[in-house]
Amino acid sequence: MPIAHEPAAPWAERVTIALSDIRLRENIARSTTRFAAQRLTALGELPDPAALRARGRAIRADAIARLPELHAELRQRIESRGGHVHLAADPAAVTGKVIEIARAHGARRIVKSKSMVSEEVALNPALAEAGIESLETDLGEYLIQLAGEMPAHIIAPALHKSRAESAELLGAPADTPAEALTALARERLRERFLQADIGITGGNFLVADTGGVVIVTNEGNDRMCTSLPRVHIAIVGVEKIIAHAADLPDMLKLLTRSATGQRISVYVSLIDGPRGPGETDGPEEFHLILLDNGRLRLRGTPHEEALYCIRCGACLNVCPVYRQIGGHAYGSVYPGPIGAVISPLLDPAGAYAMLPKASSLCGACWEACPVGIHLHDQLVALRQEGVRSAPWPQRLLFAGWATAWGSATTYTAFLRVGRVAQRLLPRHGEWLRAAPAILGGWTSTRDLPPIAARTFRERWAERRP
């Protein structure tokens, strides 16, 4: 199972649950609206955001095109400083490697910085099963770990929780101010950082020419994870690489401004290996686990640009579907437009085949994407690849529809039949209140205009005899 989670319920049920949760929808609307507005402000400060976006796309395209070469360079540099690099084909390879490292060190306690890849491979449940305690130290991740939930957003995992709900999870009174909640979490986590044997992080970028992992956070918890425990393990998707450290400023600008609207995140860490000779800090051992899990096979396909993604979450914030249903309804660790693209690509046999249909194709995702991924075109491409396995009545409907509308004669016959047939349907004033088949989806919530008594072409024919 490439994405090591299964949706808890079928799509329709997940959507119904989300849409009927008014508080959830308010929380999502508030956070996404704020993120989206901050993003526009932050990008608006730049002299030429369109040029920066084009540069970001070019940097990512170049890296994906030269991936094997850049990986070799990255590996060589990290190993030359005594670090270890592992390529993991699938989730089991990641969890297996982490457990192996933990056992080698007799480690019992792990502290984690936020990582979507660790969610993708379901690291925490695997560690728990192996008898290893793993604690999330990003505040949002800590909250959802307490709640026993999946992240609801790529960069803001607990964005669906209000302050009162967060307080409840931390065992504090509902009206506790945000600062006090943060202080409370900080106090609890501090002790655990000091006790931990291993620190695990993700990575926002891999840099080939310096051989490093770049970690972007606002809470600094990543620094505790990478400097206090004896061992640091970074788990990063193979595609996150860029060729040159010199390109990092542009990529960071795009990432933080698109994600939260910050000019730069509070912390940016560049990790290039274990503690070196004569250095006073850093872990004794450093491991970088690169996760493939279906990514490498996308190179050279029409879906290659999905690998350009830098996981900023901007497409989620602007997506009108995400804004209504939130992250959990997608049933994947990756929700929103990018989730609807990569979930079925990474896990074609999984439960994500219908996610590409969960879009009105409005293009807001494409417009917001800092590296210009044509997300709505990707969704259409996935739909086109999926029709081969569509149910036959639907295939017949579309084939029949296209045939009938293939000439004005059959089109006109079609509309005449429709005009007679619609006499049987219940009305609500002029408009139809109910309709059969696929049109029933429309009339379940909206009145449907009937076929006009005289269509435009009929009126035109009368006007110009």
Added chain:
Amino acid sequence: MRAASLFVTCLVDLLRPEIGEATVRVLERQGVHVDFPEEQTCCGQAHFNAGYRAEAKALAEHFHNVFEGAEAIVAPSGSCVAMVKRHYPELLGERAASLAARCWELTGYLRHVVGVEDVGARLEGSAAYHGSCHLQRELGTGADPRAMLAHVRGLTVTEPADADQCCGFGGTFSMTMADVSTAMADAKLERVKATGAGILVGADAACLLHLEGRLRRQGCATCVMHIAQVLDHADRP
């Protein structure tokens, strides 16, 4: 004399013929000779977006045959024009390039080919303008309908909050994912109602039918108009 072939779009032809008639009058008033190639049917966008590429290609072929000789193709829809301009080259290859270049959304044609922003329209009232997604993002011509509306005498035009958010139509999405589509419509209509405008105006019939269908189901009497109808409106003798 300038000539344009009207691509009326299937939705306007079948469900809202008065939008097509208004389009013809607006163009003719500007001295454009309008013809209506009667073999036309549909651009195939619904098929394309639902994943039925072969079916969409067949309809694109038909469209190409019908409009191949047109001086200009004008449609009262940003979305159908975006289909021709963005996706026909992908479906039909090289020969679609010239077709795509001659295809215009109504207000874009008026503004950039005819060179007019004031068509002499008058409509007393206040309108909330709904900018449709494909016109705004895929064509990138959101300024055209706004410029045309700005010259309508007597009309105050406002933009609802979150104006760039989709109304939830999305083709067959509106039927196959009716609950999400409707939640999006409700979010949009809440913003529209908050403007206090008596008229909802847009440049794509599909979005408007979806929103009007929802308004009617809610029992709301907001007047919904296509921009062609607004531009056609006047207290003419």
